[in-house]
Amino acid sequence: MTEITAPKSPISAEQFADEIREQLKYTQGVTEQQATDADVYVAAASAVRRHLMDAWMQTQQDMINGDTKAVGYLSAEFLMGKQLSNALLNVGLTEQFEEAVKNLGHDPQNVIDAEYEPGLGNGGLGRLAACFIDSLASLGVPAFGYGIQYKYGIFKQEFDEEGKQVETPDYWLENEEPWGHIDYGRSQRVNFGGEVVEENGKRVWKPSWAVRAVPVDYMVPGYKSGRVNTLRLWTSKSYDEFDLLTFNKSEYLDAVRPQVVAENISKILYPEDSTPQGKALRLEQQYFFVSASIHDAIRVFYPGQDKPDLTTFPQKINFQLNDTHPVIGIPELMRVLIDEYGYDWDTAWSITSKTFNYTCHTLLPEALEVWSADLIGALLPRHLEIIKKINDQFVKELAAQGVDKKQIERMRIYTDGKDASVRMAYLATYGGSHVNGVAELHSQLLKDVTLKDFSDAYPDKFTNVTNGVTPRRFVRMANPRMSDLITEGLGTDAWMSDLEKLQGLVPLADDAEFVKKFAEVKQANKRAFVDFAKRKYGFEINADTMFNTMVKRLHEYKRQSLKILAVISTYADIKSGKLDVDSIVPRTVFFGAKSAPGYAMAKETIQLINNVSRVVNNDPATKGKLSVYFPWNYNIELAENLIPATDLDEQISQAGKEASGTGNMKFALNGALTVGTLDGANVEIRERVGAENFFLFGMTVDEVDALYAADYDHGGSRRYYEEDPRLKQAIDMVADGTFSEGDKKTYENLVNDWLTHDYFMTLADFGAYMDIQDEIESTYRDPMKWARMAVLNVANSGYFSSDRSIEDYLERIWHTGPLA
Numbered sequence: 001m002t003e004i005t006a007p008k009s010p011i012s013a014e015q016f017a018d019e020i021r022e023q024l025k026y027t028q029g030v031t032e033q034q035a036t037d038a039d040v041y042v043a044a045a046s047a048v049r050r051h052l053m054d055a056w057m058q059t060q061q062d063m064i065n066g067d068t069k070a071v072g073y074l075s076a077e078f079l080m081g082k083q084l085s086n087a088l089l090n091v092g093l094t095e096q097f098e099e100a101v102k103n104l105g106h107d108p109q110n111v112i113d114a115e116y117e118p119g120l121g122n123g124g125l126g127r128l129a130a131c132f133i134d135s136l137a138s139l140g141v142p143a144f145g146y147g148i149q150y151k152y153g154i155f156k157q158e159f160d161e162e163g164k165q166v167e168t169p170d171y172w173l174e175n176e177e178p179w180g181h182i183d184y185g186r187s188q189r190v191n192f193g194g195e196v197v198e199e200n201g202k203r204v205w206k207p208s209w210a211v212r213a214v215p216v217d218y219m220v221p222g223y224k225s226g227r228v229n230t231l232r233l234w235t236s237k238s239y240d241e242f243d244l245l246t247f248n249k250s251e252y253l254d255a256v257r258p259q260v261v262a263e264n265i266s267k268i269l270y271p272e273d274s275t276p277q278g279k280a281l282r283l284e285q286q287y288f289f290v291s292a293s294i295h296d297a298i299r300v301f302y303p304g305q306d307k308p309d310l311t312t313f314p315q316k317i318n319f320q321l322n323d324t325h326p327v328i329g330i331p332e333l334m335r336v337l338i339d340e341y342g343y344d345w346d347t348a349w350s351i352t353s354k355t356f357n358y359t360c361h362t363l364l365p366e367a368l369e370v371w372s373a374d375l376i377g378a379l380l381p382r383h384l385e386i387i388k389k390i391n392d393q394f395v396k397e398l399a400a401q402g403v404d405k406k407q408i409e410r411m412r413i414y415t416d417g418k419d420a421s422v423r424m425a426y427l428a429t430y431g432g433s434h435v436n437g438v439a440e441l442h443s444q445l446l447k448d449v450t451l452k453d454f455s456d457a458y459p460d461k462f463t464n465v466t467n468g469v470t471p472r473r474f475v476r477m478a479n480p481r482m483s484d485l486i487t488e489g490l491g492t493d494a495w496m497s498d499l500e501k502l503q504g505l506v507p508l509a510d511d512a513e514f515v516k517k518f519a520e521v522k523q524a525n526k527r528a529f530v531d532f533a534k535r536k537y538g539f540e541i542n543a544d545t546m547f548n549t550m551v552k553r554l555h556e557y558k559r560q561s562l563k564i565l566a567v568i569s570t571y572a573d574i575k576s577g578k579l580d581v582d583s584i585v586p587r588t589v590f591f592g593a594k595s596a597p598g599y600a601m602a603k604e605t606i607q608l609i610n611n612v613s614r615v616v617n618n619d620p621a622t623k624g625k626l627s628v629y630f631p632w633n634y635n636i637e638l639a640e641n642l643i644p645a646t647d648l649d650e651q652i653s654q655a656g657k658e659a660s661g662t663g664n665m666k667f668a669l670n671g672a673l674t675v676g677t678l679d680g681a682n683v684e685i686r687e688r689v690g691a692e693n694f695f696l697f698g699m700t701v702d703e704v705d706a707l708y709a710a711d712y713d714h715g716g717s718r719r720y721y722e723e724d725p726r727l728k729q730a731i732d733m734v735a736d737g738t739f740s741e742g743d744k745k746t747y748e749n750l751v752n753d754w755l756t757h758d759y760f761m762t763l764a765d766f767g768a769y770m771d772i773q774d775e776i777e778s779t780y781r782d783p784m785k786w787a788r789m790a791v792l793n794v795a796n797s798g799y800f801s802s803d804r805s806i807e808d809y810l811e812r813i814w815h816t817g818p819l820a
């Protein structure tokens with residue numbers, strides 16, 4: 001097998017070892033002999049940063065001096081994963097690192113493991129932002145990621161004895177963090193509160209408090225592009241570090257209060273996905289990072305200018321709004337242009353509406369943020385005035401277009417009355433140039449349902465950009481064995497920056513030798529995962545079983561409950577003797593999922609899965625042929641280890657609910673087959689890999705709608721329970737205490753919901769889901785057939801590279817490209 005040819009950097013392993021020694025001695029003050037794995041990690045990271053420094057500076061200069069428009073990716077979340085391996089790969093030092101670290105007497109894997117994974121995101125939306133900035137840098141496009149450096153990322157998940165989720169704080173900055181560079185000189189003032197007064201015929205905001213936004217800069221190295229972009233994450237600090245007057249009165253706690261309040265803003269990532277909470281602190285966070293970023297961009301692109309010509313701003317940078325979270329940026333840029341730089345309304349509007357674009361990442365109406373006008377008024381009174389004025393202009397514009405009154409009422413950005421509120425998705429749609437969904441089906445549903453009125457009034461604004469994932473992290477780094485085989489098969493590693501090249505593997509699906517090697521790689525990955533899971537979780541997993549995985553946030557619409565009910569049904573059949581355990585395909589089912597801390601139904605599902613795992617894994621009746629594992633604290637590291645080892649991936653959301661999914665892409669690219677519904681990007685994956693290489697089941701969007709129309713969610717589900725004995729048996733087993741040591745109350749809410757409501761139609765899809773399992777089993781019994789299908793999944797999934805997504809954004813939305 002040919003070795004992967006990492007891009008060679010001009011230095012040798014020996015030189016790299018010397019650089020690590022130098023860091024250890026002169027920066028960290030430890031001798032080579034004393035150095036722990038963690039010390040070597042910090043030293044290696046610092047050395048890598050130094051290697052990137054020239055390219056980073058050059059990229060910034062070229063961006064400021066050239067005339068290539070930049071992209072500002074505004075996102076409340078960046079779920080980056082560990083940085084060291086990725087940086088080594090992109091800068092071409094992977095091999096030197098391994099040799100150098102061995103020479104220093106350390107195991108490279110232990111050094112890599114010493115990095116603490118930052119969890120500055122909830123799930124798909126945050127990870128997409130991380131993939132996108134990797135692709136932007138790899139394509140050489142000048143770009144900033146702008147976000148928040150939360151002190152506490154997504155909570156760490158543990159399970160208690162009863163199998164319940166327990167959340168503990170994730171203080172990721174506990175140890176030295178070598179990647180972020182804090183740059184006090186680029187701080188920005190961010191104001192809040194107060195009132196707006198009339199002065200010389202002008203509206204003037206008199207804020208009542210302010211915080212200092214301090215940027216922490218992360219380098220974003222492109223793969224083989226020689227370009228290094230910037231991820232600028234803001235952290236909040238107080239201006240009044242110490243209120244001396246109060247302190248002199250010896251009221252110590254009061255004296256530090258302003259500091260505590262200010263630092264609260266970037267203290268914690270909200271762990272809710274899907275359902276926003278209208279909390280003041282959340283709005284403060286949003287305004288905090290967006291205001292700082294806008295001012296930062298003006299300073300970057302008009303350095304040292306007191307009176308910059310900001311009519312050119314949209315030619316300098318376009319801001320992408322990653323969901324509604326940064327949408328307050330629209331009134332903020334209006335305010336900056338009018339109040340701070342003296343532009344008239346129309347000029348300001350022309351600049352603003354050309355600067356922003358909006359990506360929607362959801363289909364759940366409850367996930368579209370709506371802020372109470374009172375809250376915005378109290379925190380940002382001038383912005384509320386501007387929003388009202390935008391709304392007035394909008395309403396007039398619609399009336400002039402002949403839109404009827406009723407429709408205009410439905411579309412209002414600002415709704416009057418007692419519960420006056422601001423709809424951020426509508427503000428974003430009106431205030432920006434383009435709106436996009438994240439998969440074909442999702443973009444279509446946005447136009448047809450969620451934002452239909454807007455699509456009727458502004459059809460040209462709407463477009464689609466199907467999501468993608470970075471092949472560097474999720475193929476090359478996560479799956480080196482398969483990557484080597486691909487490189488061998490294609491005779492080049494150019495696929496890593498042009499993933500459509502994987503198409504070249506299609507003929508190899510008929511090469512028995514190649515398919516056999518492919519199956520061996522999968523088996524080796526499974527054994528490697530068994531070792532990893534033993535070390536990390538103490539699990540004893542049998543690698544000679546089908547690895548069947550469902551990893552994603554825990555949400556009812558994603559339907560982890562469908563999967564666990566299917567497992568329970570099989571278990572029940574084994575117990576009752578209906579199913580001969582020796583006749584089934586041995587299977588290991590993996591779950592990974594965090595639930596929002598306040599989401600009761602999701603938490604009950606977690607508890608159920610854990611207890612099914614406990615009961616099934618310990619029952620001699622299953623003879624180890626059916627097992628369930630739920631490694632806690634699902635994160636990027638676990639994804640990188642589990643995805644390459646997976647045979648069968650679950651993408652079983654109710655049709656019309658998952659905007660895209662990106663896990664589905666990672667699995668297909670790593671040679672797992674998918675069992676899935678026609679939802680999100682599953683539709684496009686199936687089109688590309690071929691219907692015959694995808695296990696499709698379940699209702700379509702239209703069938704789901706028809707069932708709602710027939711009042712399914714008001715008692716309709718019960719019929720399925722009564723008519724399908726497999727389903728009845730499984731639900732009864734949950735209800736009768738089998739998975740709660742006899743207690744019938746534990747899963748009461750779940751069971752009641754299934755039988756009376758079941759909004760996401762788990763029961764209605766259960767039969768089809770059980771039926772497809774037969775096809776899955778018989779396919780798996782033919783290992784070469786399965787492996788051939790897996791090869792075709794890999795070969796035809798090159799489209800799902802985030803490089804392609806970014807190319808689409810460049811062409812359809814940003815209209816810019818690489819630096820000259």
Ligand code: 26W
Nearest residue numbers: 124125272273274276361438659660661662
């Ligand atoms: C707290 C409010 C809130 C609301 C929605 C927080 C976060 C969200 C996100 C939109 C949730 C999210 O992560 N959406 C996912 O975005 C991915 C990237 O586009 C898609 O692949 C997923 O289908 C979508 O659920």
